Amino acid sequence: MIDWYTANSVVIQATMTTLLLALSIQLPLRMGVFSFAGVGCFGIGGYTAAIAFTKFGMGTWTAVAFGTVLAGVLCYLLGLLVHKLTGLYLGMATIAFALIVSVVATNGGSLTGGASGLFGALGGITNLHVFLLLAVVIIGLAISEAGRFGRKIDTVREDPELAVALGINVTRYRKLTFLASGLIGGLAGAVTTLLRSTITPAEVNFHLVVVALTVIIIGGSSSWLGAFIGAVFITWLPTVLSFVAEWEPIIYGFVVALAAIFLPGGILGLVKDLRHRRGARRGSTPPPEEGAAAPPDDEPHAPEPSRTPVPSQGGAL
């Protein structure tokens, strides 16, 4: 066990930091907010922590705190500006935000190290530290998924108009999700940077959006557990697939495409569906074995076609 851990400690670390980044994108998606601002915040958190650490001689944790809070505040301000946008437009605006962060970093002179970035920012962070930070984030997210809080968030995503009619302040939820997403993204950036000791503008780029989305699509967008499954999957897949050598990217691409097409709820969604179906079969209502999927059709009118959820993130991704 200890040997295994030592041998894989780098991959474990990468799994945890990838998960943090993915969570910063998943939270707004769970709220129906199509925002990738978490990626820009990853850059802000990373650069702020690196600058605080190397230029101002701050300690590791002060630097991480600075990066996290600054990213959260800037993301909240961005949210005030763009929270009324939806769907693709919001997606584009927040991707532009990430690109602006990258451009500012490239042109930031000696403060940001220009195109070659910042070096020598090796903080004293261990895997245990990352694990504990991750645990705090996950506990917070798990609370937001459980009970009435979880139901309300689901309603804000699936049907904002209904949410309002039930007394939920949808605007406030949307604004606060920017703050939370920024904090998590900033934390992810700060921790990743001080672990690796460097950050460059090229790292704060569109590929982070792809990584985060891949994690969420494969694992499932509805819960942190989905992001966890996805993060484990994509960080470990290259290791597992290394024997296929140059075919690896193709297989990787196939897996992602198949997940997007056949697993709208990700791996987690599949597991939940199976469990629900088995539960229903055991339950008091006697469902026909094979026709379990067909709705009971004893009504004079066909069931209305299910509404298309407004900007449904779960299915559409």
Place this chain on the structure above:
Amino acid sequence: MSRPSHDAAEPQMIFEADDVAVHFGGVKAVDGLSFGLPEGKIVGILGPNGSGKSTLVGAITRHVPLTRGTLRFLGKDYGNDRAHLVPHRGIARTFQTVRLLEERTVLENVLLGTDSLSGGGRAERRLAHERAQVAMQRTGCEHLAKERPDELSYGNRRRVEIARAIAMEPKLLLVDEPTAGMGRAEKEEVSALMMSLRAEGLTQLIVEHDVQMMVDTCDILLAMNFGKLIVEGEPRDVVRNPAVQEAYLGKQAVNHA
């Protein structure tokens, strides 16, 4: 069965609209409506498609911004409220198409009615559960508590939606086409449910196409056309009114004969 209540010894108005108008550009969807909802009565709004009924419901719930006019509920002007505050005042609604969370159980969907209106304490949550149970019993869907809505028939989905609204314990319930797509027996059940809610004092405003059901269920009917109120009064009188016959029943009466 029902009395012409608005003419009798002036009942307490729980809700009043005064000169309410909603214009979309040049379209006057609702154009200067004034009416009141007497406490504990069922008021129905009748009108052909596009006459402004649903816009009116949207205006009452503050979903649609008013062009002019005032809205008063329990004596207070709430015309400047943001929409999410309206349920907190005691106004609940159902939608023309049933809107439920498909991934959640029936019980959870009904609990949603309580989630924003009650606190998160242990006692309050238990109370919310009890309210949800009662609401499900009232609408006859308590045996479906563990099912998912996407496994239910249309009639049962409608029951769940009404249960969710009842769980909000509103003082005024707005019901947008509750029996659309239902068979006669189901319509009568919904009608009976509304009358039993009235017996408990719940004021209701119904928008509905089924004239027979409206006549049977409502205490007062308002007939709308082109965003304006054309007739208001005792249901049987309203449906016999020539202006109403022309605007609405002319086409539909055949179907309901």
